[in-house]
Amino acid sequence: MFAKRTREEELGDFIADVLKDEPDSFRRRIVAILAKLTPSDWAAIEKRGREILDELEEEKKKPAP
Secondary structure (H helix, E strand, C coil): CCCCCCCCHHHHHHHHCCCCCCCCCCCHHHHHCCCCHCCCHHHHHHHHHHHHHHHHHHHHHHHCC
C-alpha cells in the first residue's frame, strides 16, 4: 500500500519530471511561462477561474430545456 504524498512532494515530483523533458517540450515551455507570472498575474488568474466556476455552477442550477 502506498503512503499518501503531500502536495509539496507531488509538485516536486512533477517539476523533476518536467525537467527531464526536451527543452522545447510543451510542458517545459508552459512551466517556464508560469514561473514568470507576478503575484498580481496569479491573483487575476484565480479571480477569473473562480468566476468561471461560479458560472458553471449557475448553469447546473438551470432546468434542462
